[in-house]
Amino acid sequence: MNGSIIGHLVLKDWRLHRSLILLTLAIGFVALLLAQFGGLALVLGGVWFFVVLCVLGSMLPASTILNERKKQTLAFIMSLPVSSVQYTIAKMLSIWALFLVPWLTLLIFALVLIANGHVVPQGSVPMLLMLAMLPLIGFCLMFSTALVGESEGWLIAASVLCNSSYWLGWYLLARVPSLAANLKAPVAVWNAPAITVLCAELGLIALITGLTLFFQSRKRDFT
């Protein structure tokens, strides 16, 4: 046995999808730099920043999970010394890393730009985090649907649901007075509503992940 099979599967997914990650990072960086010009460029850059994360969240589950079924490479992977639980864990690790690396990199870059620039006030940082969590939740839901549902139809349904809900989420968050009031503050204000929203978002991610593991462990057919 050469090393951990889970490690090999994670590395395999990374090698297969690195160009997608590089492309996402490139578009994300351009969007954030564009936002530094303020005005219309700020709106355009902000929209691109979120859109690129939403698109990545939709593409990764389709490309890493459903394509393995559709293109019949799953049989090749499952012929290796791997159980269905190990496959699920490897898939979760690789796909989470594939999403989190660009998500975190772009988020940190955005925070650095806010801290060092004068276009966006630091009071918007909590809102930026709350809004950026939405594509993460959407990705989590689409990934779980693809893994458990094993069908393109279910993934499309989840994708439509998520992509139409992002704008609603952003609209509702922007209308919470205690959150909106601090947007133009010179420093980030971590008040109770902001902490509550962030905790609720993290809790939702944990719940979806737990349910995914539960349903996967009950599967009897894995082809």
Place this chain on the structure above:
Amino acid sequence: MTDLALDMRGVSKKYRYFTLDKVDLKLPRGQIMGLIGANGAGKSTTIRILMGLVHQDAGEVRVLGHSMPAEQVAAKWDIGFASEDMRLYDSMTLGWHMNFIRSIYSSWDASYAQLLLKRFGLRADQRIKGLSHGQRVKSALLLVLARKPKLLVLDEPTTGLDPVARHEILRELTEVMADEDRSVLFSSHNTQDVEQISDYITFIDRGRIIDSMDKEAYLDRWRRLRLEVPLGIDLPALPGVIGVHQRGRLAVATANAFVPDLANAYESTGARVQCIENMTLEEIFVANVEHSREEVEA
């Protein structure tokens, strides 16, 4: 260590439109078993249960001494599996796949892999996307063979191949099987391929194993007797004869447990035995399936 590479006992799996029904299958270590069945007979379901990819509803499965599906990880280190519907990653090269498999299996034999590349006429730097069906099958087999598994499970590997590619693959498999410790389960609906390389033959139809035994003994048991039957004589039902088709004065009796006395038994009724013919595996398969279906329907 058990002497059986595969041991299935009373294995059942129920789907909405198909049931694998109490399958018993044994393959001694070092032997080659051909699993023959029509499309939809249950070959792939049987193989997927053996690989731990599908969990049986009832029955016990042991592969290389490991209980399946619980110990599938331990078992799969020593199993090489390739199936007709298995695909490699289109966007990557064969070389990338070879490196991937080599990174997992310490048993990977690099020099043998290079030899197989040459024999199969493959190039490591070619993307899978650009390969023909035959080259893809050969690539999958290369990845399996170069890691020297103790058990090879091949699900219809020659389906859809041209005669040259089929010949190349069967020749390689014949060489691989010279290793007496290696066991092989080879499923196909092409009886010629199975007849060429197998020691044991198993027929499966509509989810049931209808026969399983040593190939030579099996071929020896089946005969076709061509008879001339004078008017007014009725041929009796004789033990070992599964069917008699008569048109006018000519009859053909198919025996699945032929003994020389069978000809004497027909002669004693007044019929004349014109000739006794050996049957090909394909003819045996068709006769066996038809007989089995008649028995079930009766």
